[in-house]
Amino acid sequence: MTRFSLHRMLAIARKEFSHLKRDRLTGGMVAGIPIIMTVLFGIAINNDVRDLPAAVVDEANTTASRQLVADARASQVIDKLIPATSPWEIEQLIRQGKIAVGIYIPADFEERIAHGRRPLAQLLIDDTDPTIFGTARGLAILPLHAVNLMEERDTFELRALYNPERRSAVFIVPGLCGVILLLTMVLFTSIAIVRERERGNMELLITTPIQPLELMVGKIVPYVLIGYLQISMILLLGTVLFDLPIRGSLADFYIASGLYVASMLTLGLMISTIAKTQFQAFQLTFLTFMPQMLLSGFMFPFAGMPKPVQWLAEIFPLTHFLRIVRGIILKQTELSNMTAEMWPLAAFFVVMMTFATLKFRKSLD
Amino acid sequence: MTAARAPGNGDSVRAGPAIVTRSLTRRFGELTAIDRVSLAVPLGKIYGFLGPNGSGKSTMIRMLCGLLTPTEGDAVVLGVDVRKDPEGLKRNIGYMTQKFSLYTDLTVLENLRFMTEIYGLDRRVAGARVDAQIERFSLADRTGQLAGTLSGGQKQRLALAAATLHEPELLFLDEPTSAVDPESRREFWEFLFDLIDHGTTILVTTHFMDEAERCHALAILDDGALVAEGPPDSLVAELPAVVVEIETDRPRAVRNALLAAPDIFDVAQLGSRLHALIDRSRSEPSAYVEALLAQRQLRAQLRQVRPSLEDVFVMATRDSPAERAA
Numbered sequence: 001m002t003r004f005s006l007h008r009m010l011a012i013a014r015k016e017f018s019h020l021k022r023d024r025l026t027g028g029m030v031a032g033i034p035i036i037m038t039v040l041f042g043i044a045i046n047n048d049v050r051d052l053p054a055a056v057v058d059e060a061n062t063t064a065s066r067q068l069v070a071d072a073r074a075s076q077v078i079d080k081l082i083p084a085t086s087p088w089e090i091e092q093l094i095r096q097g098k099i100a101v102g103i104y105i106p107a108d109f110e111e112r113i114a115h116g117r118r119p120l121a122q123l124l125i126d127d128t129d130p131t132i133f134g135t136a137r138g139l140a141i142l143p144l145h146a147v148n149l150m151e152e153r154d155t156f157e158l159r160a161l162y163n164p165e166r167r168s169a170v171f172i173v174p175g176l177c178g179v180i181l182l183l184t185m186v187l188f189t190s191i192a193i194v195r196e197r198e199r200g201n202m203e204l205l206i207t208t209p210i211q212p213l214e215l216m217v218g219k220i221v222p223y224v225l226i227g228y229l230q231i232s233m234i235l236l237l238g239t240v241l242f243d244l245p246i247r248g249s250l251a252d253f254y255i256a257s258g259l260y261v262a263s264m265l266t267l268g269l270m271i272s273t274i275a276k277t278q279f280q281a282f283q284l285t286f287l288t289f290m291p292q293m294l295l296s297g298f299m300f301p302f303a304g305m306p307k308p309v310q311w312l313a314e315i316f317p318l319t320h321f322l323r324i325v326r327g328i329i330l331k332q333t334e335l336s337n338m339t340a341e342m343w344p345l346a347a348f349f350v351v352m353m354t355f356a357t358l359k360f361r362k363s364l365d
Numbered sequence: 366m367t368a369a370r371a372p373g374n375g376d377s378v379r380a381g382p383a384i385v386t387r388s389l390t391r392r393f394g395e396l397t398a399i400d401r402v403s404l405a406v407p408l409g410k411i412y413g414f415l416g417p418n419g420s421g422k423s424t425m426i427r428m429l430c431g432l433l434t435p436t437e438g439d440a441v442v443l444g445v446d447v448r449k450d451p452e453g454l455k456r457n458i459g460y461m462t463q464k465f466s467l468y469t470d471l472t473v474l475e476n477l478r479f480m481t482e483i484y485g486l487d488r489r490v491a492g493a494r495v496d497a498q499i500e501r502f503s504l505a506d507r508t509g510q511l512a513g514t515l516s517g518g519q520k521q522r523l524a525l526a527a528a529t530l531h532e533p534e535l536l537f538l539d540e541p542t543s544a545v546d547p548e549s550r551r552e553f554w555e556f557l558f559d560l561i562d563h564g565t566t567i568l569v570t571t572h573f574m575d576e577a578e579r580c581h582a583l584a585i586l587d588d589g590a591l592v593a594e595g596p597p598d599s600l601v602a603e604l605p606a607v608v609v610e611i612e613t614d615r616p617r618a619v620r621n622a623l624l625a626a627p628d629i630f631d632v633a634q635l636g637s638r639l640h641a642l643i644d645r646s647r648s649e650p651s652a653y654v655e656a657l658l659a660q661r662q663l664r665a666q667l668r669q670v671r672p673s674l675e676d677v678f679v680m681a682t683r684d685s686p687a688e689r690a691a
Binding site for chain 2: 014023204210
């Protein structure tokens with residue numbers, strides 16, 4: 001075994017840059033993907049549902065009942081009111097997808113208030129989407145303005161620490177740093193080895209003195225730089241367009257990002273040494289992409305998942321990176337306090353790199 | 366242009382053959398691609414593997430380059446056992462694959478530079494070598510062009526330039542001229558003779574007779590087995606058959622008639638003529654053929670000719686009588 005040669009490793013890295021330079025579309029995507037995705041998802045993804053279409057059947061039609069409907073609208077949870085005449089009609093409208101919320105106020109509404117009989121009215125909710133259900137349920141605890149019957153005191157004082165305005169972009173954009181890189185980084189390297197094999201370059205390459213580790217590192221280096229470029233763009237767009245606060249240390253953020261990028265790139269390399277064709281590489285990439293996307297805590301709260309799934313998700317680099325970026329950007333956590341999230345990333349990188357290097361054979365056997 | 370090319374890049378001058386194989390065998394599952402081949406390739410010569418498609422020429426080259434592990438037998442290339450130390454070999458050999466294997470989306474210059482870096486050439490040496498190769502292989506006006514847009518002949522020159530950048534002692538060429546016109550082929554062989562003059566050993570596979578004739582020595586492979594070996598002229602001289610050329614308007618009938626007769630090894634069609642390979646021990650071969658044809662009322666003009674390499678090839682790769690019967 002000859003020694004690791006920096007010279008040969010850089011030759012591979014330079015060659016990868018030349019490929020990128022020639023491939024205009026891929027080169028454009030380096031900037032295009034983070035811009036498009038950050039803008040689109042920063043605007044689009046919203047857990048704070050407002051202005052649901054609704055219908056009201058007010059059989060009481062008194063001052064109090066009209067006030068209740070007005071309060072419900074003022075909450076901004078519901079918006080347009082479609083007129084309806086009966087609870088059955090409300091159900092019909094929900095089934096047709098025309099409304100998400102229906103309010104039914106019975107004829108004896110005032111009487112129920114007077115005698116403190118509950119419930120006072122009924123809320124029909126299209127709970128096929130749990131997020132809509134969660135929001136609409138807020139209407140159920142709406143205090144009655146007109147009659148100060150229920151003078152309730154909150155048990156708790158609520159203090160939202162990091163995102164009191166509940167802006168989704170503040171939550172989403174740091175997560176996008178991880179998700180966008182998950183896609184671009186793995187794809188870049190997952191075809192890196194297969195492509196050379198498919199195009200016939202590999203037979204020449206393995207007849208030269210190149211060492212597997214030189215090849216693997218050389219294939220990663222250019223994309224680490226691209227990863228840094230992309231993550232900087234996402235962060236910049238986040239601050240400029242969505243007023244994302246960066247509360248922690250940028251240096252910490254970049255150190256953690258480097259480790260995350262490297263672990264994603266080696267995941268791609270590992271795929272590339274297994275796959276026989278580029279198409280297989282795409283499928284394997286997809287196989288690793290969806291679980292990370294859905295189980296890492298990017299879309300759904302991590303704590304809500306069953307324990308075995310949580311253990312599985314602890315393997316994913318994205319899971320740890322999300323905690324790190326949200327910690328640094330939103331909570332001003334220092335990286336030194338998050339070593340528990342850093343070492344799984346490092347371990348993932350080492351395991352994948354070792355696997356890819358050992359799996360790669362300089363022969364056609 | 367005529368950079369000093371001492372064999373071995375400054376290593377001590379080698380003695381003995383460049384390649385020695387003993388019962389070299391490679392199986393892919395059930396299929397035996399190379400079957401107990403033993404041969405020796407002398408230093409500083411062009412050695413050719415001649416054989417039809419699927420005869421195992423590429424498999425042979427890949428084993429000798431250390432890309433495929435032999436199933437049985439062994440091969441010593443430049444003093445290195447390919448089984449034990451395939452990596453030790455790679456610095457001293459060059460390999461031009463059958464399919465163009467440089468990067469089509471890199472320019473001529475980028476490809477050549479990349480190869481110098483991969484072979485770890487010193488930067489100044491590398492620059493000079495690249496310039497020299499560009500000059501030598503007439504690529505000066507193509508340096509900025511993407512390799513994928515070159516013509517067949519240009520691609521082949523670039524591939525040879527890349528394979529010889531590090532001045533290998535031993536050069537493997539796998540059907541290097543199968544995709545180029547005859548003019549480029551002649552030119553390509555001039556480059557090869559030039560390399561030999563500078564001490565390189567070349568192993569080339571081909572299925573062209575005119576190329577095979579230019580080799581110093583040949584190994585004819587058929588179905589993975591070595592069926593003949595030696596310099597082209599001695600192969601011709603030692604042919605155990607005489608050749609009778611037959612001109613007829615019913616070649617198929619004539620061929621069938623002759624194949625059934627004793628002492629006729631094979632009858633091959635070469636253009637409009639037939640070549641009958643007849644056992645040397647038979648006297649008056651023309652008269653013998655004439656008699657055989659007369660029996661079946663077949664008319665033909667006969668003439669005994671000097672055997673060619675093509676006849677050697679036909680003789681060597683013909684089916685055995687048992688196979689023919691099957």
